[in-house]
């Protein structure tokens with residue numbers, strides 16, 4: 130297992146460097162210095178090992194993602210330069226005071242598929258509820274121009290509105306890359322491009338399957354063919370992947386469910402639990418399952434820097450140290466993915482950092 134270190138070589142430090150370059154006054158920038166013209170490409174799910182298996186002849190560094198190693202948490206850190214313990218989006222599902230467990234990417238209740246239901250129900254945007262401000266918005270206040278190039282299917286969501294400014298939707302990757310080039314010619318300070326295809330392919334076929342590696346190879350060569358001139362280029366990812374073994378359905382386990390005070394949240398490989406009982410016994414119940422108290426989470430610095438105060442609605446965190454997934458279904462159906470992520474195995478935590486300037 131690899132514990133995150135928010136003081137260096139972490140996705141958080143990349144975010145801090147971007148904020149420092151565009152807004153100023155941000156510490157924790159690690160050793161990355163950038164100009165105020167940045168092109169950031171996020172290839173969802175492109176773990177370090179996946180990139181290494183897919184391409185040859187490209188130089189890149191190994192850095193680490195945040196914990197939980199999952200999209201909602203990592204993207205929020207990258208686009209707001211805050212640690213998971215600060216923004217409190219702790220997985221695919223997370224906990225909101227007075228509301229309960231929510232689906233973070235869809236800003237809705239986990240029992241439904243209706244996107245952004247909470248906007249209607251609470252009358253508040255996701256940005257207001259989580260009280261975060263994106264780097265793009267902070268940069269705009271300093272007179273810097275940003276554009277966020279995102280696939281059409283997510284371009285209008287509350288999660289997107291919380292993280293991105295001046296959203297420009299694209300329909301195909303060629304369209305997205307072309308738009309980045311055009312905005313580069315206009316001299317926009319901060320251009321972000323989000324690419325979901327590797328994540329979708331790795332969940333479906335597995336991280337090292339032929340379609341996944343081909344997607345990586347094609348995407349990287351397309352980006353490098355057309356990078357905007359005069360920019361600091363950063364190509365990175367939000368998490369890696371492991372090949373999944375088997376899934377344990379937590380919602381079917383009556384003993385487990387009755388030991389909790391409220392439903393768990395987080396991810397299928399990062400389970401945050403609220404209970405007055407001693408849940409360390411779950412280490413005997415499930416094999417290769419590590420249970421941390423929230424004090425241990427704080428001391429180890431899993432969600433913020435070591436010892437930094439965290440205030441979350443959980444007493445315990447459960448992590449598989451093998452390749453199993455622990456699914457808690459709020460509604461029917463689990464697709465039985467071949468690839469997964471969320472915990473702290475090397476393949477989940479290690480992400481690439483490709484830089485050009």
Ligand SMILES: [Zn+2]
Pocket residue numbers: 173174199200201328367368
């Ligand atoms: Zn992802």
